[in-house]
Amino acid sequence: MVSLLQRMRKLQTLLAIRLGPGAAVLPKEISRIHMRFAPKIDGGHMGSKKFWRHELVRLKYHNPAIPMTIDRTALQTDPALMTIFFADPEASPTSGAAPTTSTSGDKEPSNYSPSTKTETIDMTGRTPEHILTDFMKITSARQVEATQEELESLRSLEEQRVRSERDSKLSLEVREKKKREESLLAQARGDLASAV
Known part of the structure; x- marks a missing residue:
């Protein structure tokens, strides 16, 4: 016992989970986050996998309404990419359904908020700290203080x-x-x- x-x-x-790197509140303009990397860490995919395991968990905890999808079907030679989708915060959702989250590449998230702009971060060969720094700059997320x-x-x-x-x-x-x-x-x- x-x-x-x-x-x-x-x-x-x-x-x-509540505190640490990645514990941030995203602005309303962020409509979705999508990560695509290989299942193995060879070829520079280690940083993206660590980001997914640690920082993305904290982001999801603080932003449960934002769909965060993962596609681990990329080839080892493909780049590890994170795509951040932005939407107009005043725009109404195109469907009444809530956004869906998928952890595999076989399901697309719902079109809850139309994307007006996308930003891509190349995570290949980068540490989770560098990925998070770029992510925070692009999204203007507010760090959660303890x-x-x-x-x-x-x-x-x-x-x-x-x-x-x-x-x-x-x-x-x-x-x-x-x-x-x-x-x-x-x-x-x-x-x-x-x-x-």
Whole structure:
């Protein structure tokens, strides 16, 4: 059974989704974000995959109404691209349906907001930090700031992590010392048995 403290610590790590790189509120002009990259990281597709796994999760958390689609069917030699679709914020949606989100390339998102402009970021061979910097410049997104309570929780989690690492090292040293003593005792018993 997992202790209550461990469960609470695990729940507090959800702060990582609410805060950090990619935690930003997008302006109303953004109607959709589409990423296309290869399934493997070879050929410069590692940065786009890391962006998808970490930063895009935070963007989706703070912007649930914006469809964010992923197409992982690109060839390894194709460029990794992110396309940002802009729409007129005053324009009404063309259909009454809510926007859909797809995680595969076989489904197109609904035409909820017509795109008036698109911007493309070439993510090939770039780090997630560089991709995010370009994304923030293009979209003029507003970074989400941590509250005082969240900062205190993050400090507490960091202190617990440091304490846990220190305790793990001490425990490892104690186990190694015990193993050495047991091996010396076994060796001494072996020497004693051969002498008799």
